[in-house]
Amino acid sequence: MSNEKFLGIAILLFIIYIGITTYPKLDIVSGFSAKSVASGHFIDGRSLEIIENGDNYIDNVRLATNEINEQDIFVISSAFGLKKRKAIYREGLGVTLINDDFDETKPYLIPKRTKIETNLSFPYGNLEPKDSLLPEVNYEKLNLAVGDAFDKKGEKIKRTRALLVIYKDKIIAEKYEEGFSKNTKFLGWSMTKSITATYFGILQHQGKIDINKPAPVNEWANDERSKITLHNLIQMNSGLEWEEDYGTISDVTKMLFIAEDMAKIQLEKPVAFQPNTHWNYSSGTTNLLSGILRRQFATHQEYLDFWYSSLIDKIGMHSMLIEPDMAGNFVGSSYGWATARDWAKFGLLYLHQGNWNGEQIFDKSWAKYVATPTPTSNGEYGGHFWLNAGGKYPDVPKDMYFCGGFQGQKIIIIPSQDLVIVRFGLTEDEDFDFNGMMRGVLESLRK
Template sequence: MKKIFKLIGFASFVGFFYIGYTTYPKLDLISGFSAKSVASGHFIDHRSLEMIEKGDNDIDMIDLAKNKIDEEGKFATASVYGLKKRKAIYREGLGATLINDDFDISKPYAIPKRTKVKNDLSFPYGDKEAQDTVFPNIDYDKLNLAVANAFDSKGKKDKRTRSLLVVYKDKIIAEKYDAGFDKNSKILGWSMTKSITATLFGILQKQGKYDIYKPAPIPEWQNDKRKNITTNDLIHMNSGLEWEEDYNTICDATKMLFLSENMGRVQLEKPAVFVPNSHWNYSSGTTNLLSYILRNQFKTQQEYLDFWYAALIDKIGMQSMLIETDMAGNFVGSSYGWATTRDWAKFGLLYLHKGNWNGEQLFDESWAKYVATPTNGSKGDYGGHFWLNAGGRYPDAPKDLYSCNGYQGQKVFIIPSLDLVIVRMGLTEDAKFDVNGMLKGIIRSLKK
């Protein structure tokens, strides 16, 4: 009997040691993710700690973190078993930033200047509620059923859709929200923010201020083979630079988001492992490098901050949108864009109209075609910082569909052939949520 107890004790010790050995290196990332998520969700969208922990942070390992919110100091902290405590501070205009012990919270900082477009127009060009529009070619029973099917039935927690919005010919034809969310709720788009970042290059190009086909303006690359990498290669995610993006492990992407001070330089410092334009590799680091390149197009930090909003975000009335910055003051263009579901739809409509917003051309029509053209090596799944259906990812949707996609199933679908934009925000990926089925139901409600 003593031998059995010894064996059990030894096995328990080995098990505990193994869990500690494999988990401890992840604690920085776990507590970092949790602190950042709590600070952003609470101070940007006014969610309670309970709501964040049961929703945003209900992820394997992340749910191990213990979180606290300091209302007066405007920050959140998180730790795991009392270890690896991390802190995220909230600053008006910049959102929440995960900081380290060296960060000087007393240092002055610039914030973006916002411009609100005032008019008496209804969605999407203004804030006035539109009158209901009934289209004779829409089967509203089928449409409403398709929308309802995208949400969990009472007591279930599988689909986890938070919002679904369908815009046809610039009119909202369906809109539904889960409990706790409404048209004013700001929701994190995660990698949908990448499409925002890329669009700024299209705007600069139209203004004659940037040529994406020239080598990327990075001095550190000029003495090695990286000097041939163009901004076009970066936008297409085929620069050939080394990068690992796997959110189930400690990888380049997770270390960048939850440990790095200057996210824009992480990809910059990686070596080239392939010839440019020969190997497609999805990289959040690449997008933050693009944000860093954008910063260097302006003389001051203030000009850089203002450009994102003045040239695009506020220009199309995305008043709710906020893009968060890293410790160095760079917009985290890969991941940290927040906006209401309606405002995300406005971005989709900008592309549906090929860059024209209520009569003003923000980027050339050719740019919309550019981002929706497959990049080498992506098998028709990816273009210029947009995901595509050219390869048939969604078999029951038109091939001309392209989209902004984000972690946990954030989607802005643009379907030019149907004059349709669909926004779905949620907490589940394609594996658990039937995206193709949702698209199929909505599309089939449009009578031919």
């Protein structure tokens, strides 16, 4: 065989291999890109350039081509001209990634929002934080620790976009990357999971649900899944089968970028382990919980309103938007947007054990519950919150727990230090020294 013929066969086989392994992933690539561009642009006003060079600068995703339609408020994305996907923006709901069967002309409901104007300063009102210096804070050390969390000019290593430090309810440090500000709305990704779980704490506080009873899922009534409790789901140790792998076509990528009804994906999975014996992180479980919440209300409107009236607007997170799937379920696993200050209010609610300026939103015991390690999680996970009980961050108190999201989004709660730290960026633990950042902040507090 001639070298030319051998080379030709080798190239053909390579093309076939790439086609077999890559082509099915293009739906995921273009779907991710369309959703990301539409949300970043229509919710936060980011330019296509900022999104493509920042939010979407991820292997494979950055290869997508994106077109923004300003007039009809949607985005079309494709990968190499193939697998075009569409994401639409609807006022009051945010962005939804849709398929060809979705009826864009069909009327839709939006949550009723209530914004109460007050003359109180942050965090309990709409006024700017009071300008005050705390004698126990070494501001020189603090500013060095905060500044060190950001890249020097021209670098793209740490990629922090926002860092907010709140001590004794006061903002003692606040810094943003150029192009971002206190008004920027940030996607929390899986930090949204902690918000979703909180609604079960609220309903339990109201005497409307018992998390220790079997999950109210009629489809499980006559099989072994009937033993799964809400507690098991909230701790992510239900035993249900689930694959959380973002690098391939898996349960989670099919759910987020293909499924019409995201609440159904985990619901339809079989049992792989006995409940309470095997911790397995699952975005599907959180979206199932969102679907279970929907079933607690007589109407879809009541479900939509509850997310805002019972928590989000009640504690003044007025910039927040939780986006829905095609079936109208809030994507509680991933799609919450808000300013850094509003995300911080959620952390403060937990720091104060559910009490918001005198009103108890959930029982004090709920804050303890979510920070209690899930069996077999090695002290890393609780009730839809990540923990430091296992000492992952060695220079940080073990009572620290946090909401965590893709690319290093974090709301860090340290009860023993009366401290909340909020960080947004584009880097995970492997590339950003969270332990060092928290250590620096803690060392600035003279105690």
